[in-house]
Amino acid sequence: MTEIRMKVNGSVESLDVEPWVSLLDALRERLGVTGPKKGCDQGACGACTVLADGMRINACLALAIQYDGREITTIEGVAHPLQEAFVRHDGFQCGYCTPGQICSAIGMLAEYEAGMPSAVTGSRGLDEAEIRERMSGNLCRCGAYNGIVDAIKEVSG
Amino acid sequence: MRPFAYVKPADVAEAVRVAAEPGARFLGGGTNLVDLMREGIERPDTVVDVTGLPFDTVDELPGGGLRIGALVRNSALAADGRVRTRYPMVSQALLSGASAQLRNMATVGGNLLQRTRCPYFYDHASACNKRSPGAGCDALDGFNRGTAILGVSESCVAAHPSDLCVALAALDAIVEVRGQEGTRRVPMADFHKLPGDTPDIETALAPGELVTAVELPPAPVAANSRYRKVRDRASYAFALVSVAAALEVRDGTVTDVRLALGGVAAKPWRATQAERLLLGGPADETAFRRAAETELADATTREGNAFKARLAAATITATLRDLSTGGTAR
Numbered sequence: 001m002t003e004i005r006m007k008v009n010g011s012v013e014s015l016d017v018e019p020w021v022s023l024l025d026a027l028r029e030r031l032g033v034t035g036p037k038k039g040c041d042q043g044a045c046g047a048c049t050v051l052a053d054g055m056r057i058n059a060c061l062a063l064a065i066q067y068d069g070r071e072i073t074t075i076e077g078v079a080h081p082l083q084e085a086f087v088r089h090d091g092f093q094c095g096y097c098t099p100g101q102i103c104s105a106i107g108m109l110a111e112y113e114a115g116m117p118s119a120v121t122g123s124r125g126l127d128e129a130e131i132r133e134r135m136s137g138n139l140c141r142c143g144a145y146n147g148i149v150d151a152i153k154e155v156s157g
Numbered sequence: 158m159r160p161f162a163y164v165k166p167a168d169v170a171e172a173v174r175v176a177a178e179p180g181a182r183f184l185g186g187g188t189n190l191v192d193l194m195r196e197g198i199e200r201p202d203t204v205v206d207v208t209g210l211p212f213d214t215v216d217e218l219p220g221g222g223l224r225i226g227a228l229v230r231n232s233a234l235a236a237d238g239r240v241r242t243r244y245p246m247v248s249q250a251l252l253s254g255a256s257a258q259l260r261n262m263a264t265v266g267g268n269l270l271q272r273t274r275c276p277y278f279y280d281h282a283s284a285c286n287k288r289s290p291g292a293g294c295d296a297l298d299g300f301n302r303g304t305a306i307l308g309v310s311e312s313c314v315a316a317h318p319s320d321l322c323v324a325l326a327a328l329d330a331i332v333e334v335r336g337q338e339g340t341r342r343v344p345m346a347d348f349h350k351l352p353g354d355t356p357d358i359e360t361a362l363a364p365g366e367l368v369t370a371v372e373l374p375p376a377p378v379a380a381n382s383r384y385r386k387v388r389d390r391a392s393y394a395f396a397l398v399s400v401a402a403a404l405e406v407r408d409g410t411v412t413d414v415r416l417a418l419g420g421v422a423a424k425p426w427r428a429t430q431a432e433r434l435l436l437g438g439p440a441d442e443t444a445f446r447r448a449a450e451t452e453l454a455d456a457t458t459r460e461g462n463a464f465k466a467r468l469a470a471a472t473i474t475a476t477l478r479d480l481s482t483g484g485t486a487r
Contacts, residue, residue: 137256
């Protein structure tokens with residue numbers, strides 16, 4: 001066991017972890033922060049997306065021990081216009097992917113502001129093609145993509 | 158996940174010393190290794206976390222080249238203004254791979270060392286010579302849509318999954334490697350191995366050797382370059398076929414060309430035959446197609462991937478056409 005210290009949603013947490021514990025399991029099972037979801041547990045679905053020092057990552061593929069000293073933000077620590085926009089635009093059905101979608105969208109908007117290109121950059125501004133490409137790491141099995149794109153478009157516009 | 162010891166070395170000397178022990182693995186961003194450990198395919202006794210080592214910058218080389226630290230994250234490299242201007246295909250290759258979350262985690266060194274996504278490699282119930290040497294290969298007559306068609310053997314038809322490596326191969330990148338005996342430099346062409354009878358041996362690295370940097374030599378031709386990826390969905394999928402190409406044309410004649418393919422071999426495939434045919438010849442559709450078809454003439458296809466030879470030739474032709482007519486790079 002190794003003691004690690006992380007700032008999670010603004011509160012400093014110390015916890016003992018074995019090196020093989022993922023950041024996702026540390027958050028959910030050790031700290032009771034269950035906003036980040038375990039969808040595929042292999043980096044394919046994005047339901048576990050959290051922000052590490054503001055940068056979006058897949059918590060399922062992150063070993064908690066590698067995030068010692070870092071600042072982690074999950075949906076529980078988010079207060080952002082995207083949340084109401086998702087409600088207004090029906091950006092979900094079952095809601096399981098939503099915490100990851102919103103954390104991912106927050107990270108994505110920051111990346112866009114910072115000038116990060118995408119595979120479709122060349123189109124005009126943060127249009128639908130850009131949003132779909134930049135959000136492709138977050139799957140929605142209910143297929144609420146149109147609402148998700150509309151919600152992000154409204155908040156970014 | 159199987160328990161392991163975790164070491165975070167203070168410097169590179171300690172890293173390569175610890176990793177020289179049998180059963181040790183280096184850990185970078187974790188996007189491939191953590192997944193493989195969870196699946197029980199990688200079973201290290203010791204994980205050496207190198208993310209604290211100071212290999213996270215992109216630095217200028219004399220003559221206009223770049224030295225990319227092995228711990229630079231994929232997203233940071235894709236956004237680097239020098240990379241986007243001098244080697245656009247490198248940025249495009251990175252941006253076409255994985256998802257934004259994974260690119261924020263994944264390192265350049267780890268990208269070189271990622272393992273195949275052949276489904277039989279991941280499935281313990283299947284025979285796989287790469288996972289269990291001598292066990293056989295269920296991909297040969299199985300679901301082999303994503304498998305290789307060049308440089309394959311009867312032991313293994315797995316394809317290398319990297320996009321970045323395809324661009325690095327086209328650019329004659331040099332991989333800087335550190336071991337207990339010191340530093341050595343390995344050309345990209347020699348870094349990854351074809352399967353032969355030993356598909357479990359994937360790179361030229363000796364046990365315990367650490368990738369510390371990748372050098373991009375100066376290449377004026379690369380300012381006019383493109384990475385084009387063909388896959389089963391628009392984003393977030395591995396390549397069926399991809400092409401990294403750079404082209405320089407003067408008075409209708411090809412004066413410099415670089416060409417490499419992804420998704421078709423166990424290594425990023427440098428299309429040397431096509432390059433030789435193109436250099437000094439006309440920059441037209443007929444020449445592009447002839448070069449592409451010559452490169453693919455030796456393809457060994459199977460039922461599920463027979464389409465790849467034509468797809469690869471067509472993608473090469475289209476990419477060169479775009480570059481020769483100043484088509485917008487993406």
